[in-house]
Amino acid sequence: MRLTRAFKPSLKAAMETLHPRIMNAEHWCKINEPEEDVLEKLFQTTGPLSPTRRGYDEDSNLLPINKGKGKEGQAGIEALPRMSKFILLASYIASSNPAKTDLRMFGRGLDEKKRKRRVVRNKAPPKGSSGPVKIPQPLVGPSPFPLDRMLAILGALIENNDVESRLPAPEFTIPGEYTDMEISRVGTYASVNELTSLHLLHRTSAADRLDGPPMFKCAISHNIAQSLAKQLGIQLHEILWDPV
Template sequence: MSKNILNKLLDNISCRDNVINNLYSLIGHKDEPLPANIFVHGHIATGKSLVIETMIKYLDYKHSIINCIEHSNVRHIYDYILMELSSYKLDSTNSFKYNAKCDNFMDFINNLKTIFNSDNNNENIIIVLDKCERLRDIDLNVLNGFMRLQELTNLNICIIMISDVIWEKYRVKIGAIEPLRIHFSQYTKDEMSKILLKLKNNDYNDGFYMNYLNLFLSVFYRFCRDINELRYMANINFLKYIEPIKNGTCNENNITLLWRNISNVLKTNLEVIYLRVSSNDFHESTKLISEIESTTKLALSFELPYYAKYMLIAAYLASYNPVKEDKRLFLKISSKKKKTKRNNNVNCKKITFNTQCGPKNFAIDRMLAIFCTIIDEKIDVNANLLAQIPTMCQLGLLAVVGDATLDEPKFKCCINLDFVTVVAKTVGFNIKNYLYDFNHH
């Protein structure tokens, strides 16, 4: 029986024979105790989740597979795991709430023991923590607790952690358990061809499509190893590849003419691979990416310090938000306004966005107040921080308005919305949440 399961896995999942054999040797034998924890790591789109989820499905163990990014706190993770392991269903009869109390890790352990009582503690249980790097941000102790779960519950339970990050990045405390590690290497060019051939969605024969894939990967493989992106781009570009065949200018055997027709298109689409641009007008796509890249490169070329980026964001917000809206936008206090009846016969004025007009002047005190509000930490506004302001003026990001010798000169921000959006993304800040143009309703 176990041999049949292994053969099914090897037949259904391409180019992952080594890791399938290694993983199966650890968890595939139902009559053997499971390892306490396994750490699976590798680049994105290398088949980590696919292999583990498919293997657990074939083995038919009690299991819970959870994507840690989808849960905002630890309690949600505990509840989700317990519901899956206990086969508890959320419906109107239980008001779509889980009935077990699970406020901390000890409650989680006690609930597990209740589900799997001592008479049935040999049952194989697997908990898969996909994207487990998220747990480092939620609570440093949670991951260490999960890794000791077999010891703490005395159950035959295995924690499988899946991550794009290497294990060395998880060593935050002395005494952490070292898990068994399985590495998923990136697919080679030949392996990528086999997988893309298996995923093809056209009626052409395998030999013809394999020739196309060899041409396609000769351009794309060096710069992209993500199988999902490559599959999408392979399908989009194949339509262009077969155009000469469909209009009758050549046949399937004329590889030279087909390559000559597609080569420039492949090189053009390589630049927009991560933008998911699928347009018949490839010149328009090239223009789009060049405009985006020029703004992005300009914004990133300044290499501003962390706090200077927030200072620049605060300056932009001060320039393009009305002063009277600061309290509502930054203190999250919205005053209820009385609704007034409007006369339908009166012509509606055309709405003009602040971000489409020129920047307004602002005082330095207002900019610093916004800066302290938007940054997620307590910070002392000292001389080193204030020294960033003249530096940004020299770079042309800010401009002094009026007499610079006054005690409190006025400033204005000299960058546009696209520029500040790129800067905000580098610090994980969504600037549109704080702009009046996007929050005035």
């Protein structure tokens, strides 16, 4: 019991950081390296570490856990290239928004209608109705999406939020032509494979599947998506159909 109480905080911190592959295992071990005499302190018969002694705190951290694990955990995400951040954010949106809402959230028509996300109103169900209750998407979890849909969302994000940072290209005169060239580069597909190897994206379709585009699922949390959107200057709540 004493060992369980002693190592419970470090096990919890390791699961929160290492399981989603937010931090390198070697880097995490260096940050959370325990003291040399931690076992001697743990098994001593007197002192505050004994559960039967007064002053023992069950939730105390006996091992030096990184207090800034949230910031340290996002260090790997912040080190990604700018295009990879856009791909990861587009994947999160594709996993969170229904496919039928893409045109409404990102499309540009001739009338230039303002994008409107879903407005949630608390309506009382009609009497006698016994239909299934619809669960909000944030509670359901990420949904699989085809690669071509994610690339379309990626193009919309780049076109709306990355025009000022791109290099001058006078040879592209048609609106959106430069963006189409960017998302069709080999490097974009290589970035998708790299994010999959980092377990930030999960491929849900078989690698040898020939009928249809490959399917993926985003594996980052809403907090990480918000951090990415803030770095890229994007208002995430404005492009989510059912925001948290």
